[in-house]
Amino acid sequence: MRRYFFEILALCLMGGSIVFFVECIHYLARREYVGAIIVMFIGLAVISVGREMARLALVQKD
Amino acid sequence: MDAVGPADPALGKWRTFADAVALALGANLWVALVLLPGLVSGALHSGPAQLTAILPLVVLGIGVWRRSDLVLLLGYPAALLVPVAFAPGMANVHVYGPIRFAIVAIGLVGYLLGASVFTSFREPPPPMAERPLSSAARPMAARWRRRFRIYAVLTALSAVFPLALLYTINFDNEVRELIKVKYAGRITPFTTVLNLGAVGFWVAIYAGFFLGVLRRHRTGDRDLVTSLERLKRETRRARPRPQFYLGVALALGLMLVLLLTRGG
Numbered sequence: 001m002r003r004y005f006f007e008i009l010a011l012c013l014m015g016g017s018i019v020f021f022v023e024c025i026h027y028l029a030r031r032e033y034v035g036a037i038i039v040m041f042i043g044l045a046v047i048s049v050g051r052e053m054a055r056l057a058l059v060q061k062d
Numbered sequence: 063m064d065a066v067g068p069a070d071p072a073l074g075k076w077r078t079f080a081d082a083v084a085l086a087l088g089a090n091l092w093v094a095l096v097l098l099p100g101l102v103s104g105a106l107h108s109g110p111a112q113l114t115a116i117l118p119l120v121v122l123g124i125g126v127w128r129r130s131d132l133v134l135l136l137g138y139p140a141a142l143l144v145p146v147a148f149a150p151g152m153a154n155v156h157v158y159g160p161i162r163f164a165i166v167a168i169g170l171v172g173y174l175l176g177a178s179v180f181t182s183f184r185e186p187p188p189p190m191a192e193r194p195l196s197s198a199a200r201p202m203a204a205r206w207r208r209r210f211r212i213y214a215v216l217t218a219l220s221a222v223f224p225l226a227l228l229y230t231i232n233f234d235n236e237v238r239e240l241i242k243v244k245y246a247g248r249i250t251p252f253t254t255v256l257n258l259g260a261v262g263f264w265v266a267i268y269a270g271f272f273l274g275v276l277r278r279h280r281t282g283d284r285d286l287v288t289s290l291e292r293l294k295r296e297t298r299r300a301r302p303r304p305q306f307y308l309g310v311a312l313a314l315g316l317m318l319v320l321l322l323t324r325g326g
Binding site: 007026050 | 216234271
């Protein structure tokens with residue numbers, strides 16, 4: 001059961017990180033560069049957590 | 063890619079099918095990306111423009127003829143950019159509405175997936191005798207099903223991420239309005255920089271994050287992993303090789319030269 005949880009969580013986090021990158025584009029269009037950088041790093045942090053979840057899902061024992 | 067021997071006519075059947083699929087998908091992409099935008103924007107009226115428009119087809123033909131993964135998956139998509147570079151009007155946002163963008167995106171993803179799948183066919187010669195393995199009768203292990211699920215998700219995200227970012231930059235109404243207001247007079251250069259940045263950013267993310275997950279599983283062979291771990295341990299213990307000292311000396315020497323010449 002736990003491995004499915006990890007898989008779903010990985011998908012949500014990796015897929016959800018795209019929201020931050022899209023928002024980063026919005027900030028850039030508004031010339032709010034500091035905000036864009038912050039949002040970009042949030043997206044990177046989220047996608048890195050998603051990666052870790054995917055890794056945990058892959059190494060789960062049957 | 064392995065060539066199919068003329069002595070085995072059965073071997074060529076799947077290869078011919080794969081060639082036909084790659085050719086059809088590639089031609090579809092050429093029509094959507096070069097021919098139609100060129101005709102709509104009127105960029106294909108001059109001789110040189112027509113020559114550059116035909117170049118991708120030549121590359122596609124070479125790729126199919128040589129059955130080369132490199133030409134089909136890298137050379138042909140790169141060649142498609144040549145006519146666009148000669149006539150940037152072909153890539154104008156007005157030529158590419160959201161629907162056309164979606165069609166071209168589906169065509170590109172379909173071509174890349176199709177070419178990578180169909181060109182991966184390796185047909186071994188027919189065996190002299192066959193004996194089913196006992197493991198083949200067992201259902202696929204749960205860990206492999208899990209891996210395939212993860213691979214499928216990563217493949218899907220590989221397509222979704224750049225498409226969503228490019229769509230937002232080029233077709234999101236709020237972003238387009240903001241760029242018009244905040245970057246008046248520099249709309250096209252800024253949009254180009256954003257597009258290139260989005261693609262470069264996505265490549266970096268893919269290499270750093272997505273491939274990071276798969277790295278250990280791409281080399282999942284136990285013996286190979288053990289050998290690599292042993293080599294890594296040995297490398298960690300070993301002293302630097304002469305190339306290291308040579309590189310350091312060269313770098314320091316060149317920096318000194320740079321400082322002296324700039325100072326002088």
